[in-house]
Amino acid sequence: MAKDLPVSPLAVSMPDLPAVGGVRFATAAAGIRYRGRDDVLLAAFDPGTTVAGVFTRNKCPGAPVSWCREILPGGVARGLVVNAGNANVFNGAAGAAAARLSAESAARVLGCPAEEVFLASTGVIGEPMPAERIVAVMDALAAGLTPDRWAESARAIMTTDTFPKAATRTARLGGVEVRISGIAKGSGMIAPDMATMLAFIVTDAALPAATLQALLGRGVGPSFNSITVDSDTSTSDTVLLFATGAAGNPPVTEARGLAAFRRALEEVLHDLALMVVRDGEGARKLIEVNVAGAVSARSARRVGLAIANSPLVKTAIAGEDANWGRIVMAVGKAGEPAERDRLAVAVGGVWMARAGRVVEGYDEAPVVAHMRGAEIRIDVDLGMGRGRARVWTCDLTHGYIDINGSYRS
Amino acid sequence: MAKDLPVSPLAVSMPDLPAVGGVRFATAAAGIRYRGRDDVLLAAFDPGTTVAGVFTRNKCPGAPVSWCREILPGGVARGLVVNAGNANVFNGAAGAAAARLSAESAARVLGCPAEEVFLASTGVIGEPMPAERIVAVMDALAAGLTPDRWAESARAIMTTDTFPKAATRTARLGGVEVRISGIAKGSGMIAPDMATMLAFIVTDAALPAATLQALLGRGVGPSFNSITVDSDTSTSDTVLLFATGAAGNPPVTEARGLAAFRRALEEVLHDLALMVVRDGEGARKLIEVNVAGAVSARSARRVGLAIANSPLVKTAIAGEDANWGRIVMAVGKAGEPAERDRLAVAVGGVWMARAGRVVEGYDEAPVVAHMRGAEIRIDVDLGMGRGRARVWTCDLTHGYIDINGSYRS
Numbered sequence: 001m002a003k004d005l006p007v008s009p010l011a012v013s014m015p016d017l018p019a020v021g022g023v024r025f026a027t028a029a030a031g032i033r034y035r036g037r038d039d040v041l042l043a044a045f046d047p048g049t050t051v052a053g054v055f056t057r058n059k060c061p062g063a064p065v066s067w068c069r070e071i072l073p074g075g076v077a078r079g080l081v082v083n084a085g086n087a088n089v090f091n092g093a094a095g096a097a098a099a100r101l102s103a104e105s106a107a108r109v110l111g112c113p114a115e116e117v118f119l120a121s122t123g124v125i126g127e128p129m130p131a132e133r134i135v136a137v138m139d140a141l142a143a144g145l146t147p148d149r150w151a152e153s154a155r156a157i158m159t160t161d162t163f164p165k166a167a168t169r170t171a172r173l174g175g176v177e178v179r180i181s182g183i184a185k186g187s188g189m190i191a192p193d194m195a196t197m198l199a200f201i202v203t204d205a206a207l208p209a210a211t212l213q214a215l216l217g218r219g220v221g222p223s224f225n226s227i228t229v230d231s232d233t234s235t236s237d238t239v240l241l242f243a244t245g246a247a248g249n250p251p252v253t254e255a256r257g258l259a260a261f262r263r264a265l266e267e268v269l270h271d272l273a274l275m276v277v278r279d280g281e282g283a284r285k286l287i288e289v290n291v292a293g294a295v296s297a298r299s300a301r302r303v304g305l306a307i308a309n310s311p312l313v314k315t316a317i318a319g320e321d322a323n324w325g326r327i328v329m330a331v332g333k334a335g336e337p338a339e340r341d342r343l344a345v346a347v348g349g350v351w352m353a354r355a356g357r358v359v360e361g362y363d364e365a366p367v368v369a370h371m372r373g374a375e376i377r378i379d380v381d382l383g384m385g386r387g388r389a390r391v392w393t394c395d396l397t398h399g400y401i402d403i404n405g406s407y408r409s
Numbered sequence: 410m411a412k413d414l415p416v417s418p419l420a421v422s423m424p425d426l427p428a429v430g431g432v433r434f435a436t437a438a439a440g441i442r443y444r445g446r447d448d449v450l451l452a453a454f455d456p457g458t459t460v461a462g463v464f465t466r467n468k469c470p471g472a473p474v475s476w477c478r479e480i481l482p483g484g485v486a487r488g489l490v491v492n493a494g495n496a497n498v499f500n501g502a503a504g505a506a507a508a509r510l511s512a513e514s515a516a517r518v519l520g521c522p523a524e525e526v527f528l529a530s531t532g533v534i535g536e537p538m539p540a541e542r543i544v545a546v547m548d549a550l551a552a553g554l555t556p557d558r559w560a561e562s563a564r565a566i567m568t569t570d571t572f573p574k575a576a577t578r579t580a581r582l583g584g585v586e587v588r589i590s591g592i593a594k595g596s597g598m599i600a601p602d603m604a605t606m607l608a609f610i611v612t613d614a615a616l617p618a619a620t621l622q623a624l625l626g627r628g629v630g631p632s633f634n635s636i637t638v639d640s641d642t643s644t645s646d647t648v649l650l651f652a653t654g655a656a657g658n659p660p661v662t663e664a665r666g667l668a669a670f671r672r673a674l675e676e677v678l679h680d681l682a683l684m685v686v687r688d689g690e691g692a693r694k695l696i697e698v699n700v701a702g703a704v705s706a707r708s709a710r711r712v713g714l715a716i717a718n719s720p721l722v723k724t725a726i727a728g729e730d731a732n733w734g735r736i737v738m739a740v741g742k743a744g745e746p747a748e749r750d751r752l753a754v755a756v757g758g759v760w761m762a763r764a765g766r767v768v769e770g771y772d773e774a775p776v777v778a779h780m781r782g783a784e785i786r787i788d789v790d791l792g793m794g795r796g797r798a799r800v801w802t803c804d805l806t807h808g809y810i811d812i813n814g815s816y817r818s
Contacts, residue, residue, distance in 0.1 A: 057742075057744070058738065058741035058742050059740070059741040059742075059743075059744065059745075059746075059747045059748075059749070060737050060738070060740060060741030060747065060749040060752065061741070061749070089734070089737070090734065090737050090749065090752075090762065090765060090766060090767070091766055092750065092764065092765045092766035094766070095766075124734065125734035125737065125738075126733065126734045126737070126762065126766070126767045127767075230720040230721065234738065235737070235738055235741055311639040311720070311805075311809070311813070312639065312813055315809070315810055315813035315814035316813065316814065318810065318814040319813070319814035321814075324535065325498070325499065325533065325534035325535045328469050328498070328499050328534065328535070328644070329467065329469070329534075329643065329644055331468070331469060332467035332468040332469030332470070332644055333466075333467050333468075334468075335466070335468065336468075337468075338468045338469065339468075340468070340469045340470070340499065341501065343469065353499065353535065355501065356499060356501045357499060357500055357501035357503070357504075357535070358499070358535045358536075396720075396810065396814070397810060397814070398807055398810050400720070400724070401724055401727065401805065401806060401807050401810060404720070404721055404724035404725065404728070405724035405725065405727040405728035405730075405805070405806070
């Protein structure tokens, strides 16, 4: 279990998060795995809160993911319980029972049905989940619920994260100012031991669950579904969006009325997703890959992910080597429509290859300077069509091997 | 450019390779990139030699791959030219011209059409191919052709390889003993800079090109197409199989008569493929992944490759950690039919998880001892059907980062 990792050189500081009407938080030290720190978060939502969620596509999801999927169609949330240290994955029927026990315990103190309590767990997998430790701190959690606990909440859900992650925006909705705030954790796209990606966003807007789900489903595409650290997919990835309605905005039905809210939500999702990449295990460089000229957006995305997931591209960037040959290789291996002789590649905005061959005499100096920086930009133009995509990743360094390849104690 | 790497701890010594009737070899130092070593191989085949080939699926292949694909339908080979140090990839029309020049130069000394000369290049990509250096040594190569140059040939095609790779078998074909010998190079599934996978196999059997192609197409499935080092796909991967006919076996048409030959060929392909994994960049452990109980063989193979390509599984094994949780994650992310509660996982033959949960009280001692060894075996049973597959990979270590992430000089 990796501990006391140095803070990522790509870390950003946490913004001040004002209270959001309709939600209160409490954290506690349940001792599930960690000692000397809070490891459980309880969030309480006012009656009438709606909810939307997206979850891992991994075929072996954790018990909390199965629980959330089951209750999500209700569209109503009164509580959220998150723990760090044990993911409650691959625990069979005992795992499902532990999930239910946590939800029932929170439901008791919140005065709601268990089916209105959402769950997320992150940590080791295949170890029995000691839900009784969550139950044991539930009364203390309920007694401590306060609106201004965003920072503590962001810290309580961390595992191998080296910095807490939060973002906030405001927007006009139906003539009323509403706030959207969120926290996230994650430092690999996944490491089932420790580094699942979780995000919880709360707004005081009043919006029906179906509208929320449509906004979230669209919003995760260019944010959480466009980042990759190591191509692995957690068994527990969860993004939940809650709307308490405390802002009291009038009902908004037409898409045009939602535009500002949608933009603000997408900015929050984008900020949180990039923080996860910035905390990628061992990351020293944030890499943005822009693909243009693909036959479709879907094709562009696949090419972008092939580049972003290529160990050879990622190690080259760790070595500050603008190795466009490896980028060409990654484009070719994506299996998407591409033609060698139409392909162009730029690093740091300088086109190094065009029309199937190196650009003779291109100026290497700005490229070398760019590679020494902390934020690397790769542009690829396939020259085939109008499909575009943008994805983010980090470099692959000795730090990744240290964190993930260390002997288990 | 990585140099003077220590020999892989998984290296195997090269077998004695007797001459194979109908083929002669010569090597020379053309100075394409390396100094002080041979870097070009010429093989000359007797008239009547048939040929089969399989090539990279990368959409941006090198000029030599395009050349071979174009002439392969002829089914006839009189020559083979291989160079190390420059892959002749992404060089536009100049690359195609360089390939043709090499083929024509060999055709001149061998007295055959250029379209009977096969080519393979490995090394850096995007740098102009100095084919004139190959032309300059062609007369010397032709003068030096001898049948017993297998060992020198295996060495001349190395790039980041830390040991030369060769295998040989005999088989009965139509009542006659025939020999099958091959050499290979490759130390990442790919690194376009240096570590493309190439293999050349020669038999003295007399077999039509169509039969050879069928045998090779089937043979690469469980060998070269079942290994992965880093999930990347070279722009130059090439496997060529030549049959000189010097053994003088009578025509064999029925499948039953080919069985012994097919087995021997598959053993040669298997040996060579595993040597490439054993020389994986930074590899310290050879990993065999067996998948059973999948809905089909194709599905089993995808699950096996998801496990073998997972950075989290590979770093865990580098750390000698029998982390079955990461194996479960990799099964789930493959996207193939799988059910958490039917899944079983074994490491070193010891079943650690069954029916969706850890096997309580399993004996950890033999697993710990197994993880300390150089050859690791993972078994996964999905419990869904009868599909099986076996794939091989190596661990992901600091050595991989050193080799691929070092500053380019």
